[in-house]
Amino acid sequence: MRPHASSKSSSQLALNLKSFAITKNAFLPEHSPCKALSNAYYQAWEAVALSLPALLATGELRTAIRSLPILSVDFLQSEAEWRRAYVILGFMMHGYIWGGDHPEEVLPPQITVPLLQVSNHLELPPVLTYAAASLWNFSSDQDDFSDLESIETLFTFTGTESESWFFLISVAIESKAASAIPVMLLALDAVKEKDFATITQALWQLRTCIQDLHGLLQRMYERCDPTVFYHKIRPFLAGSKNMEAAGLPRGIFYDEGGERGEWRSLRGGSNGQSSLIQFFDIVLGVDHSTPIPGQKSFHQEAREYMPGPHRRFLSYVELLGSIQKLAVAAKLSPDPVQMQLCEAYTAATEALATFRSEHMQIVTRYIILPARSAARGVGSKRLDVEKRPQNLASLTISAHEGSQKLRGTGGTMLVPFLRKARDVTIEAGRLDKKAGVVLLSGQRWFYGLFLLAMPCFFVLLLTPQHLPLLQ
């Protein structure tokens, strides 16, 4: 790395990052979120939010929320308090909607009125987003938020260890990746000058970082029980978009009182709303856009569910240099320094694709298998859920539909969606193919044809008895 250039860029970078609300903990706050709203005026909110598991278990939450006063947001004293108010109201909202035998489609003014103002202030939709459930829903007395033994959740629906662990794994992942942000921004900056060495080094660092995150993702199994997750936790995370079958055909009516209000259909909380993973995608040139003109992809829509400054940060990063283009051009060069860049780029995309494959395994364990068991009446007995309230977990799959029809809390058809997200990541790293296309459109078309056809030659070389293995 060039010392002078990098120290100059580092101070500019710190300034830039601050304006996008990115801290030394990346998309997490600089300090542990506050543990209480300081003005006693908000005591009523605090009391309900901290007793959510008990109020839900006894079926008293809806009455408790309807008896609250409609509180003003005027006494929130800092950004950290606005965030805590958003977390409290988001948890109360989802508890209110999904905490009964049937979902409640009208959100009372006790939640709607302050929630609309708080969401507006934070530039977030009025729903329990990933920011509410994970980014701002933890506490720690240590500096390192990636240490799972020293962080704890502020709010849960169930009071279970499974639920806390589910939210905290994401906190640890976000924190662990923090150093990758400045490193990759400097790498993007180095694209202009074709500083291959800086970019290569950064890509190897990124790869190690993603592998560490993979390790944290695998720790989900340690303390989050798939049956508890599927039947008890996940139903509370669902949104109101594409939730007809779960009992919300029109979405949610946000009642503001005095005959005012509006129907809204919003996606629920999903880790797909993590700015971190989208940051990796942008840096590596992974393209999740849909081919249908005018239609937003899940990933584009997920940006609307990120805090405003983080969303703007991703748009800003998209305008910086393309490491992928540089790597494609480097693929055509005999220069060993450039070849090293290609190797590092491919290794980083492979690490991200492997992370996504692991995530698909998790989704199989935590959603697909419990959904199949529920369809056969297994598992629900252990958790005393035979009465089956109407919610996302009661939408079990029938044998002929299979797991292809299952929906995520964010409302996606989850299996095809996750497979595609993984496949486009693999595709991004296929420099041979991309370089081949570039050459075909230029003068060195013969070499391009060779690069594109190489995989076919390998297939033809295989003996007939190997061919079935490829099917």
Ligand code: HEM
């Ligand atoms: C029990 C654990 C988890 C389950 C069951 C799960 C489930 C899902 C589901 C169903 C989706 C589809 C989108 C939707 O409709 O919500 C999704 C998307 C996604 N999840 Fe998870 N998830 C889990 C943990 C995580 C963690 C810890 C991360 C890391 C931050 C993560 C990152 C993502 C991302 C980035 C997407 C968007 C698709 C992609 O870009 O690959 N998930 N998840």
